Amino acid sequence: MAFPGLQHVAITVSDLKRSTDWYATLFGADPVLDEDEEGGEFHHTVFALDGGLLFGLHTHRGKETGERFDEHRTGLDHVGFAVGSHAELEQWAAKLDELGISHGGVKRAHYGSGVSFRDPDNIALEFFTAPE
Template structure:
C-alpha cells in the first residue's frame, strides 16, 4: 500500500443512463420492491435515485437528448452491475422473486468463485445478483 494514500469508504452511488426514465423506474421498482427515495432534475436530465439497503445509491438518469443505442458489455465502459447477497438461499429467493414479477433471468449459475443470477433491464444493461463462495 502507498503511504499517505487517501482512503475510500466504498461505492457511494452508481448512475445508469436510461432511454425512458418512467419505464426504467417501474422496472427497478419491481426488482427492488420499493420506490425511488428521491429525484433530481437539471438542464437536459432527469434522475430517480434508489437508496439500496447496502448504503449504495443507484441513480437512473434520462438525458435529453439521448441516443437510442442499447447497452453492450462489449463496448468500453461498464460490463455489468453486480448486487451482493449474503447467502445462496437469498440468491435463490431473488431468482424466485424475478420469476414472480416476470423478469427473465439466467437462473443460478455456479462458478469456482461464486454463484450469479443474471438479468437485463429495459435498455439491455447487464445486471446480476451475486453470492461469493
C-alpha cells in the same frame, strides 16, 4: 488511507418512466429523489438501497443515443448486487420469476455464484454471492 466503497451507481436509460417503474418493482421501493439536476443537463431518479448505496437513473434531455446497452463496448460491463448466501440467491431467482423477469438461472463458479438478468435497456445486472 483506505480506498472508499461505492456510494452510488448511475445509469443512463432511454425511457425514464419505463425504467423507473421497472426498477421500483425490482427494488420493491419507490425512488427517494426525482428531479432535474440544477444545471439542467440531466434529470435523475434515485433509489436508496439497503447498505446505503444509491442507484440512479439518468436521462440527458433527449441526447441519449437510443442504442441498447452492450457490455462489449468500453464502459460498464454489468452491475452486481450482493446477496448473503446461496439460499438467498435462489430466493432472488424465484423472485425474478414471480416478477416475470427473464434470467439465466443460478450459475456457480469457484469465485462465487450469480443470477444474471437485464433491465429494459438491456443493461446487464446480477445478484451475486461469494463461495460458501
